Amino acid sequence: xxxxxxxxxxxxxxxxxxxxxxxxxxxxxxxxxxxxxxxxxxxxxxxxxxxxxxxxxxxxxxxxxxxxxxxxxxxxxxxxxxxxxxxxxxxxxxxxxxxxxxxxxxxxxxxxxxxxxxxxxxxxxxxxxxxxxxxxxxxxxxxxxxxxxxxxxxxxxxxxxxxxxxxxxxxxxxxxxxxxxxxxxxxxxxxxxxxxxxxxxxxxxxxxxxxxxxxxxxxxxxxxxxxxxxxxxxxxxxxxxxxxxxxxxxxxxxxxxxxxxxxxxxxxxxxxxxxxxxxxxxxxxxxxxxxxxxx
Amino acid sequence: xxxxxxxxxxxxxxxxxxxxxxxxxxxxxxxxxxxxxxxxxxxxxxxxxxxxxxxxxxxxxxxxxxxxxxxxxxxxxxxxxxxxxxxxxxxxxxxxxxxxxxxxxxxxxxxxxxxxxxxxxxxxxxxxxxxxxxxxxxxxxxxxxxxxxxxxxxxxxxxxxxxxxxxxxxxxxxxxxxxxxxxxxxxxxxxxxxxxxxxxxxxxxxxxxxxxxxxxxxxxxxxxxxxxxxxxxxxxxxxxxxxxxxxxxxxxxxxxxxxxxxxxxxxxxxxxxxxxxxxxxxxxxxxxxxxxxxxxxxxxxxxxxxxxxxxxxxxxxxxxxxxxxxxxxxxxxxxxxxxxxxxxxxxxxxxxxxxxxxxxxxxxxxxxxxxxx
Numbered sequence: 180x181x182x183x184x185x186x187x188x189x190x191x192x193x194x195x196x197x198x199x200x201x202x203x204x205x206x207x208x209x210x211x212x213x214x215x216x217x218x219x220x221x222x223x224x225x226x227x228x229x230x231x232x233x234x235x236x237x238x239x240x241x242x243x244x245x246x247x248x249x250x251x252x253x254x255x256x257x258x259x260x261x262x263x264x265x266x267x268x269x270x271x272x273x274x275x276x277x278x279x280x281x282x283x284x285x286x287x288x289x290x291x292x293x294x295x296x297x298x299x300x301x302x303x304x305x306x307x308x309x310x311x312x313x314x315x316x317x318x319x320x321x322x323x324x325x326x327x328x329x330x331x332x333x334x335x336x337x338x339x340x341x342x343x344x345x346x347x348x349x350x351x352x353x354x355x356x357x358x359x360x361x362x363x364x365x366x367x368x369x370x371x372x373x374x375x376x377x378x379x380x381x382x383x384x385x386x387x388x389x390x391x392x393x394x395x396x397x398x399x400x401x402x403x404x405x406x407x408x409x410x411x412x413x414x415x416x417x418x419x420x421x422x423x424x425x426x427x428x429x430x431x432x433x434x435x436x437x438x439x440x441x442x443x444x445x446x447x448x449x450x451x452x453x454x455x456x457x458x459x460x461x462x463x464x465x466x467x468x469x470x471x472x473x474x
Numbered sequence: 475x476x477x478x479x480x481x482x483x484x485x486x487x488x489x490x491x492x493x494x495x496x497x498x499x500x501x502x503x504x505x506x507x508x509x510x511x512x513x514x515x516x517x518x519x520x521x522x523x524x525x526x527x528x529x530x531x532x533x534x535x536x537x538x539x540x541x542x543x544x545x546x547x548x549x550x551x552x553x554x555x556x557x558x559x560x561x562x563x564x565x566x567x568x569x570x571x572x573x574x575x576x577x578x579x580x581x582x583x584x585x586x587x588x589x590x591x592x593x594x595x596x597x598x599x600x601x602x603x604x605x606x607x608x609x610x611x612x613x614x615x616x617x618x619x620x621x622x623x624x625x626x627x628x629x630x631x632x633x634x635x636x637x638x639x640x641x642x643x644x645x646x647x648x649x650x651x652x653x654x655x656x657x658x659x660x661x662x663x664x665x666x667x668x669x670x671x672x673x674x675x676x677x678x679x680x681x682x683x684x685x686x687x688x689x690x691x692x693x694x695x696x697x698x699x700x701x702x703x704x705x706x707x708x709x710x711x712x713x714x715x716x717x718x719x720x721x722x723x724x725x726x727x728x729x730x731x732x733x734x735x736x737x738x739x740x741x742x743x744x745x746x747x748x749x750x751x752x753x754x755x756x757x758x759x760x761x762x763x764x765x766x767x768x769x770x771x772x773x774x775x776x777x778x779x780x781x782x783x784x785x786x787x788x789x790x791x792x793x794x795x796x797x798x799x800x801x802x803x804x805x806x807x808x809x810x811x812x813x814x815x816x817x818x819x820x821x822x823x824x825x826x827x828x829x830x831x832x833x834x835x836x837x838x839x840x841x842x843x844x845x846x847x
Contacts, residue, residue, distance in 0.1 A: 270550045270611055274762060277818065278816070281815030286812070289804060395748075396747060399619070399751075410612075443630060451624050462613065
C-alpha cells in the first residue's frame, strides 16, 4: 500500500509538470488552432536560463525572471515566424514550430556545457515521510505551483479584459474581431503565456538532477496529455496531465514485476500507449470538443 | 488519341498528352541528361563526397515515399523514421548471417531483401493505418510521433533483432552477381554503391511519378485538397489513406534497407528518442525544402539535407567564429542541426513551393524571355 501511494504521489508531481506544459499547448491551440511543437524547447531553455540566474539572484527571483525571458523569446518567435503564416494551413504552421523547436534547442543546448548544472532549487531529492509513504519535496512543490498557476489562469480568463478577449477569440475569431478584439494581441499573449508556463515546467522537471540535453524529451510527453484531455480543453490539460503522470509513475514502479524480461523501464512509454488507446475510443479526447464539419 | 500539332509544343489535344510521363521534349532530354551525368559522376568525384551523394540517393527514396503521403495525400506523418527502421532491420535480418550474434536468414539476393524490407515496412504501415485514417491533421502528426517513441523502444529492447543498445548490428551486405560491393576492386566501394543506389532510386522515382499521375494519385490530390469533398465525389477516404500509408511505408522500408549499407553497422539509437525524431524531421524537411507533391523536388531536397553536414563542416573557413571542436560553441554540429530548423522555417515563409518552386520560376522566366510573362 505504501509503495502504491509513494508511486501515486510521485506521479502527481510529475503530472503537475505535464499539466503546466499541456496548459501552454492548449492555450496556443485555442487561440490559433495549432499545436506548437516548440514547447519542449522553451521548457528546456527555461531550465537552462534559471540554472544561470539562480546562483546570482536566488531561486525564486530566477524562476520568475527566467519565465519572463522565455515568454519574451516566445513573443519574438510568434511575431517573426508565426504571425506571417496566419491563415495558411495549420500543418504548415505546426511544421514551422518544429523548425523553431530545433533552433531554440540548439541555441539553448550550447549553454548546457560539460559541467553538471543545477537549477538551484531548495528541494533537491529530499523527501517527507508521511506514515511510511515517501513524498519527494520537489513533487509537492511542483503540485503546489501547478495548483496556484491553474487558479491564477482561471481568474485571468474569468475577469481580465485580455482573458475575456482570448476566450472570445477562441470561441469565434471573426465574431471577436467584429466586437473589437485585437486578435494579434491574443496570439501574442497566448504564445507568451505558453512560453512562461513551459519555462516553469522546465524548472520543476530539472529540479533535483543535473541538466542534460535530453530534458526536452520530457516535454514531448505533454503531447499524449493534450490528446488525452482534448486539444481545446484547459480542464482536460489539468486532468490529463495528472492522469498521465500517475499512470507513468505506476508503470515505472511496477515495471519489474509485470515485465521482468524488459530491461528498459516501460514508464516513459506509458503516456504514448495511453494516447493510442484513448484515440481508439475517443479521437477528440476526454474533454475536447468533437469536431463537427459542415460542408 | 489525337496527334500532336507540329510547331505547337504547348498545345495538348488530349488528356493523355498532358498527363504523359515526360510531356515535353526538353523534359525528356533534361531527365536523360541528369541520369547520364549522375551515372558518370562516380568516375570524377572524390570518394568521401560520393559517399554523401550516395546517402542523398537513398534518402531521396524515403523522401519520395513521405511526399506520396504528405505531399500528394496531405497526411502529415512524423513517424517516417519508424518505417525506415523497420526496413533497415528487415533487410539486415534477411541478409544477416544465420549463425551470427543477431537474427539472420542468410538471403543474400539483393533485390530480395530490398523488396522484403519494403514489404514488411508496408505491412507495418497497414497495421498503423486503420488508427491513422481515423485522425486528421495535427492529431495524426502527434500519433505518428508517438510511433517513433514506441518503435524506438521495441528496437532497443529486442536485442536479437537490433543487437541491443549501444551495440547494434551489421547492415546487409550488398552482393550483386557474386561481387561484394563493399569491397574495393576495379572500382571503389563508394562508386559501386552509388551506382546501386542510383538504379534503385531511378526505379522507385519512376514508379512514384506514375502513381502520381494515375487514378490513385488523383484520388490522393482530392483527399489532400478537401477530404469531405473527395468523399462526396466517391473517393473512398479510408481506402486511399490506407494506400497512401502503405506506399509511403514501402518506400521508407526500401530507404531503410540501403541507408546503412555504406556504413556497414548501425545501432537502435538511430531510430529511437531524439535521433529518431530528428530523422523524421529531416524527411519532413526534405519534402518541404524540395517541394510538396513533386518527385524531382523530393530528390533535390534529399540531396540538400544529405549535403548539409558537408556544408556545415566547410563553414569554419568562411566564418572564423565557428569551431570544429565539439566542446566549444558554436560548433559545426550545432550549426548543422540548427540549419535544418532554419531551412524549414525559411522555405515555408519565403518559398513554400521549395526548390522545385525556385526551379519553376527560373524556367518560366527563360521560357518567356524577354517578356516578364
